[in-house]
Amino acid sequence: MKMHETFLKPMHPEGRRFVAIFAAVAVVLFLIWEPLGWLGLGATIWCYYFFRDPKRSVPQREGLIVSPADGVVSLIEPAVPPAELGLGDAPRTRVSVFMSVFNCHVNRAPIAGRIVKQAYRPGKFLNASLDKASEDNERNGLVIEMADGRNLGVVQIAGLVARRIVSFVDEGQEMQTGERFGLIRFGSRLDVYLPDEVAPQVALGQTMIAGETVIADLQTDAPARVAQAI
Known part of the structure; x- marks a missing residue:
């Protein structure tokens, strides 16, 4: 470079x-x-x-789930996915990445697969770092079906300053890991709902790089990562 x-x-x-x-x-x-x-x-x-859109070095090994956004991991917890995604009522592990107005806001696909569902829901513009923002704020969600038949949910959530969610994709479209699928203007959050029994390999407060930082690995049974700020 x-x-x-x-x-x-x-x-x-x-x-x-x-x-x-x-x-x-x-x-x-x-x-x-x-x-x-x-x-x-x-x-x-x-x-x-x-609005910068830098190139990213996307890991190519199958089974890696990467961050869809630049920012900081603000929440890791079990949560029921938004109803409009049709992912059921059972909680999944949700990893939330909060983007400040200084982060790159181009969002990237966390894993390769086919978009089987896209659902937009209008809502409020609460601070995106709050837990209730997942339920109350304007959002746009995708369900990505992977090659092994499992699915993953990724949700763009508008924030306190954000007033526009932009999607570049359509239902039925095939995506590659790290491919650009949308952006949110001026501060927001991305939620990733992992497949069942997949543990996150990131920790609260960790800095994320869209398309590069690995959130989880489908090919390992390693427990959830524990980290300490020093």
């Missing part, structure tokens, strides 16, 4: 009009009062950074 590629990341097309709006406002602010213009320029750079 070249030095400039460390700092200059490609931007997802979804962000172009937002960057253009921020830039236009910055120009107006410069005309009004130069210090305000510099603030507008800073906001424009942040907007570009928010």
Whole structure:
């Protein structure tokens, strides 16, 4: 990787009009009062950074479930998947990844498979780090059927600032691990509902990289990971 590629990341097309709006406002602010213009320029750079879409090194071994989002693991607990996904009433292990407004917000498929269900539900815009955000907030969920017939749920959840969930995929579509499937604008959360009897290999507070960090491994019976902050 070249030095400039460390700092200059490609931007997802979804962000172009937002960057253009921020830039236009910055120009107006410069005309009004130069210090305000510099603030507008800073906001424009942040907007570009928010919509960055860097390449990721996706692990290729079968059976690895990777993080669908950049951010921090905020919850690991048993939870019943959203009813609209049709995954039943039994609790599954849910791993929640919270994204701040400084994280990359392009979401990636946690594992290869076919999208057998996509369901959008309008809702509130509570702080996405709260447990009840999974039930009350606007969300868009996918059910991915894997090659072995098992399924996995992944849910995009709008947050306190987020006001738009974007999906790039359709029901029936085949996806590869790490493939881009959507984004959420301006702060949010992703929930992954693991298949039965699959233990998470991440810990609370762990930093996640979408498409790279392994959440779980279908080919191991290792217990859930325990970690300590030091």
